[in-house]
Amino acid sequence: MAVKDRERLLHFYEDMLRIRFFEEQVRDVLYPQRLFRGSSHLAIGQEAVAVGAVHALQAEDYVISTHRGHGHAIAKGLDLQRMFAEIMGRRTGYDRGKGGSMHLADASLNFIGENPVVGSNTPMAAGLALAAKLEGNGRVAAAFLGEGALNTGAFHEAANLAALWSLPVLFLCENNLYAISVPLDKSSALQDLERRAEAYGIPGRRVNGMRVMEVYDAVSSAAEATRERSFPSFLVFDTYRFEGHHTSDKQTYRTQEEALEEFRQRDPIHILEFEMIDDHTVPIPTTIEYRDRIRAEVDAAFEAALAEPWPAPEDALTGVYAEGGE
Amino acid sequence: MAVKDRERLLHFYEDMLRIRFFEEQVRDVLYPQRLFRGSSHLAIGQEAVAVGAVHALQAEDYVISTHRGHGHAIAKGLDLQRMFAEIMGRRTGYDRGKGGSMHLADASLNFIGENPVVGSNTPMAAGLALAAKLEGNGRVAAAFLGEGALNTGAFHEAANLAALWSLPVLFLCENNLYAISVPLDKSSALQDLERRAEAYGIPGRRVNGMRVMEVYDAVSSAAEATRERSFPSFLVFDTYRFEGHHTSDKQTYRTQEEALEEFRQRDPIHILEFEMIDDHTVPIPTTIEYRDRIRAEVDAAFEAALAEPWPAPEDALTGVYAEGGE
């Protein structure tokens, strides 16, 4: 493997670990200790999609995410400490404590934010892409969406418009087989999800969402095509969420065995580790080093965030409107 | 031609004339004399779709229409006088003067009504079909929609749901090439409209909407399939509206020649007459007799409606809520 490829792979590996450990921290520490409120939707199991896809984009490209967006945020380079701070409602969080787990955003990194209203980010992505196209700045706008979001009117309208107007949008659909409790076969009439955008002249492609390099390659070429032709692409990643819909989901709709079996066979991090070890990209001790280092990084970010200040109650009253204009 | 077929054809011919003359009355008398308010959306040019489609259904089948629904209403058997009365705002109209041209309905004929909110009738059709399916009464629900309506989120959600739940719905799309001023190629990314429902596993079929028998045959077999399999069908009828979007449309978006040329070549009533004369179904004098008789029928309905009483102003205050319940 070329040095460059090896570095890239290790970089992906790091980011996947970052996401995994971040989410485990939420699950194992923040949740039981009630350090956050509302619900937090973990991306454990979907790290390869977030990392492979976001790293196939340029820093200037827009990313707009969903309720399940911690992974996308981390891959886009958001600061773990400020993410933890936001999730824990601190004044120093990304949103000054006003958004929480479902509204992480970093304008400076073109991470437009999570939009937990299912499907609602897709027309916004078309708008971001319209801006890029008019500006001629070569950016693309990538919208993540779950397979459940394919059934929203918003997605349909956005896809048609994006194709009609030839907008550089990437619709990145994470098929984790469930929308809360509703399995794919109870939500989509058609199971060949990659065909869900054909009605707009957008050819779809189905990708193994558990192999980060496959995701990266697919999104790289889709992004290139979308950028050059200024036309939308639609990719469906087969993945799985190993956790519940959110941290307090009792998961009565699937057996524990199903989740365990999926995990054993399809965990994207294990898959990547096995491959890297197998092809001598890294020796086993190195993976342990990586894990330890990233775990420590996540822990440190969390500890630092934990010490951060709370907003004052009255802070609620500011920031509704922007001052001025043109 | 078998006697039965001949009778059927003549019956279609009558209904097409009824629609044509009804609409001409609206255009040539009601409009210039300001006998109605708001806007009236004429179906001149689209008679073969209304007649061929509705006559392929059973009387018990539900029909839910659009802003351009006079033709569907007439084909479903609504009374011309009460239609005129409604359009002219009289107390004796179908809606007691509360609905007007865009809200004609006749519950007793299972003409659920026109819904001028574009696309909004399609989920309702799925609901009517759900009722029919649960009831097991063998009815189907037919929703007309324009090609412009294909781009609404409502249609997408309805089509997916109807396929997913195996509901007996017919989506009958009248492609008249324009949505107000917007031509098809500026509204739909894909021009093969019959493929717009494939994303839900609903195979589409494109039909010449200017030949009433082709429409009738296509809808007959689609309705049969939909009824038997309890699964949606999607048909696209190529047609054309010879008039403006509504009575006061200045039609700056197309040349007069275009409309005239289309009319000369594709008028569904001329086509039918030529064919009938050609294959000796009827001699020319008979067509003249038909025209005169139907024209007189329409005139009489109009004259009678004209004499009908106005609602009292205070009638506005009644009928918002139904009394009682279970």
Next chain:
Amino acid sequence: MAEGKLRNITYAQAIRTALREELKRDERVLLFGEDVGYYGGVYGATVGLQKEFGEDRVRDTPISEMAIAGVAVGAALAGYRPVAEIMYVDFLAHASDAIVNNAAKWRYMSGEQFRLPVVFRSPGGGGAGYAAQHSQSLEAWFAHIPGLKVAAPGLPRDARGLLKAAIRDDNPVVFLEHKAHYTFKGEVPVAEEVIPLGVAEVKRSGKDATVVSWSKTLTHALEAAETLAGEGIDVEVIDPRTLQPLDMATILASVGRTGRLIVAHEAVEFAGFGAEIVTQVVERGLDLLKRPPVRVAAPFVPIPYSEPMERFVIPQPTDIVAGVKRCLG
């Protein structure tokens, strides 16, 4: 009403009881929405109903709010009595064409040819840290639409009794639940009880001031009343239970006695439903009130996520206590 046996159950269980009773009573009652079937609803309000009544009558839907609401309207037109769930009040936005343009108007604009026996259930409100897009209180939107009825129960008993009435009603009812209130417990009769839409209830009698409140905030008002009682202030608490129809007679009678009006609700104060109640009172006569009316409601901001801010924004019992005192002057 003679009080029979009571059970102490949660607001969610009360909703479930009503749904179950009505599904049993009438085959034409249907239930659908996201996750309401196998899962039993994200707040557990429909647990077990699919198992009991089958997949035909209790259905999971795709994430398609326009269709959920539109299908409900269509099924109602065909004589069924659908209860559609929209998972959050905020997503009534998606469903509002079907609710506001179709359900509310189909009867009127067809000259009374149709009945629309359909219920749109949806939980609103904040307090649980769900932030701006999952915490709105939008009762003012739907109460403003002729053709709709709007219920906003605060107590389990009312939730059960009003939901049964809503299902039996031949008109569309927007039935607003409160997501942070599903675990709230209260006494509910074991026997069948249908509480008519449009009848307010005096939840606590008092002579010094009239507090009108509904949904979860009603329970804050009752708590505030207890606190005030400890200070010798005796407030009457009225729950309109439905905002449309609105039982102004009960409110006016109370204000006639107390001469003071406080309206407390969780929705944003500006253009909130409280203004309608205040206005209807002062339209009847300025001398009905001894002191200016007081609204206790959310300030003009979206609901923030972090606890100190969210608590600050959402009216608490202490805010109602302060509001009453302000009104007493």
Next chain:
Amino acid sequence: MAEGKLRNITYAQAIRTALREELKRDERVLLFGEDVGYYGGVYGATVGLQKEFGEDRVRDTPISEMAIAGVAVGAALAGYRPVAEIMYVDFLAHASDAIVNNAAKWRYMSGEQFRLPVVFRSPGGGGAGYAAQHSQSLEAWFAHIPGLKVAAPGLPRDARGLLKAAIRDDNPVVFLEHKAHYTFKGEVPVAEEVIPLGVAEVKRSGKDATVVSWSKTLTHALEAAETLAGEGIDVEVIDPRTLQPLDMATILASVGRTGRLIVAHEAVEFAGFGAEIVTQVVERGLDLLKRPPVRVAAPFVPIPYSEPMERFVIPQPTDIVAGVKRCLG
């Protein structure tokens, strides 16, 4: 402001003037919606703009209100200043997720990381025989949503000046036009005029009563004022012009002088925006008013089609005259 040269133009022309001036001034201004491009809008408010500014900046869209509004939000987040048209206020229902859940809240819930310079133009109101689904007045919905601004101009001059301000504003503005008012004519300065959002205007001074009104009903109020003047009754007519921000100071100052408040609007009275104005006045002090306030607004029914009924339902100048007299006692 020194009055320069004036032109007598229609409300539609005033809108068009504002759009044209702003498209010229700032390349980042975009215009899109159904039929706004080649056709120039179903009410002619955008005629010729596509020709002048090109298809990139002035676009026809498919019938996709969710996308129209959502694309506008996205483009605004990327620094453009889109003006999205929703053809009828009734279909703001379809667009309300993007407007209410996204545009209104994105800045707040991101801790002020973004600006949302987007305008949603839409014509509401009745009077033209379009019936229930094409005639609603829903200003109360949007005024209730923190994060939005809401304009409802009644005169061409204000329409032009406020629309320019709305386009320049860094916040989402719901700009409500009136479909039966596009041919209404009035004087508009030839020179550039930007009218700030949030500043009411006294359209007619008077001492006997304060009438607050906006949109088309404002012109009815002015007509009513003339009629009343003939009878020796001298009313002040105030146009808030924007409902959010709402310039209560101007209203309160007037009511302080006249002691009588009439609010006239076309929207349904129940839970309409009039209630907010009445409530804000009485909250300040019951003694501000000599007589109970009066609302002149639509009864609680959908808009009927037929003329006698529609006229009856929609407030007319005579209704305002009667309302003022009722208030004078």
